[in-house]
Amino acid sequence: MSNEESVAVIGSEVVGICSDLIRIDTSNFGGVDGANERPAAEFVASLLEGAGVAAKIYESAPGRASVVGRIAGSDPSRPALLVHCHLDVVPAIAADWSIDPFSGEVADGVIWGRGAVDMKDMCAMVLAVVRGWFRIGYQPERDIVLAFLADEEAGSKFGAHWIVREHPELFDGCTEAIGEVGGFSYSVNEQVRLYPIMTAEKGTNWMRLTARGTASHGSMVSKDNSVLALSAAVIRLGEHKFPIRITESVRGFLDTAAKVTGLDFSGDRLESELEKLGPISAMLAATIRNTANPTMLSAGTSVNVVPSTAVAYVDGRFLPGYEEEFQKEISEVLGPDIDWELVLQEIALETKFEGPLIEAMSAALLSEDPGAIPLPYLLSAFTDAKAFSFLGMQCYGFSPLRLPSDLDFSGLFHGVDERVPVDSLLFGEKVLDHFLRNS
Numbered sequence: 001m002s003n004e005e006s007v008a009v010i011g012s013e014v015v016g017i018c019s020d021l022i023r024i025d026t027s028n029f030g031g032v033d034g035a036n037e038r039p040a041a042e043f044v045a046s047l048l049e050g051a052g053v054a055a056k057i058y059e060s061a062p063g064r065a066s067v068v069g070r071i072a073g074s075d076p077s078r079p080a081l082l083v084h085c086h087l088d089v090v091p092a093i094a095a096d097w098s099i100d101p102f103s104g105e106v107a108d109g110v111i112w113g114r115g116a117v118d119m120k121d122m123c124a125m126v127l128a129v130v131r132g133w134f135r136i137g138y139q140p141e142r143d144i145v146l147a148f149l150a151d152e153e154a155g156s157k158f159g160a161h162w163i164v165r166e167h168p169e170l171f172d173g174c175t176e177a178i179g180e181v182g183g184f185s186y187s188v189n190e191q192v193r194l195y196p197i198m199t200a201e202k203g204t205n206w207m208r209l210t211a212r213g214t215a216s217h218g219s220m221v222s223k224d225n226s227v228l229a230l231s232a233a234v235i236r237l238g239e240h241k242f243p244i245r246i247t248e249s250v251r252g253f254l255d256t257a258a259k260v261t262g263l264d265f266s267g268d269r270l271e272s273e274l275e276k277l278g279p280i281s282a283m284l285a286a287t288i289r290n291t292a293n294p295t296m297l298s299a300g301t302s303v304n305v306v307p308s309t310a311v312a313y314v315d316g317r318f319l320p321g322y323e324e325e326f327q328k329e330i331s332e333v334l335g336p337d338i339d340w341e342l343v344l345q346e347i348a349l350e351t352k353f354e355g356p357l358i359e360a361m362s363a364a365l366l367s368e369d370p371g372a373i374p375l376p377y378l379l380s381a382f383t384d385a386k387a388f389s390f391l392g393m394q395c396y397g398f399s400p401l402r403l404p405s406d407l408d409f410s411g412l413f414h415g416v417d418e419r420v421p422v423d424s425l426l427f428g429e430k431v432l433d434h435f436l437r438n439s
Contacts, residue, residue, distance in 0.1 A: 019104030022113035086152030160387035182397030198397025203348030
């Protein structure tokens, strides 16, 4: 059977699998009991076992379930490749959505629901490819390890980090890995599309800020109000602009983008030129500097009591190689009267945009889109790649989608009315099939 014929066979299941996964509510509210991935894990395991893949469910805590399986390659001398996805999603408020976020509804050529792009679409594409291989009796050359993981949305403590620590043997021989977020298209024009492949991730410093004052009656004049001190510090931090720092992956993106768009990203023009790229500019703006966004505030127990302490939480992200600079700048901006501590610390990652795996990704994209221009980029968020990097793997974001030029893709992550076009899903499935056969 030819490759074209095998792809046609594979393409029959992906939409249904994606919809079914979305209908399984795996909302992650954080903490040991903040999600229940078990039903989704059982669904995935059954699909893998139906494709001849021995898959096992691993629980880090009751309900916090991940699935790992391995497809044996025909050449045991080759190192293995890890393909990883996460099963959990961020919560969704149904009243805010046009369609029930856990309906998995297919309407107007689009699959709707929480997880449609983050990242049950990738789970579905991988499962459809593997099941298609089973039907035609195809065996890849190298071992492929498949991991469908819990808890990525809350920092991977009960998912990738746990399984790497407790069951590293599952990933024996894996030297490279692919996961989210990369291989999606950005249209420069009708003929040319950029396909950023994630080669780097920012590091994470989630912080708790504490201001201290003197508790007093709310009717009195307070000269030592913790709420005022914290508010002033939060404003300083929220309005602070960290200096521009261009990493290798960002430089690679800018150099290629400049050639195909004619934009000039040099010097003081960088930020204004990035804005000309449209919706993707919001994502790119976060890759040229460290960031610190206040996200939560907490103070007081009663309206008539000035509290002795006030607390804020900040989502801090630092560029590869700049964690020390980031933390020093945080201390300077907050000043000596605000205590701060890390509540989550994750490393930054960066690898080169070169080598056989990058060549295989690029060839796979070009096989389905001759106008594709693969290029590196830095992800401002975190993924499970951080955990797998501790096992020595080179990690990339490659969950390919060819997207409509008017779709604000980055805005769909954790957003209202999350959705993925059916055509994009079918495209990504074919690209993954090509890549996994030739990687």
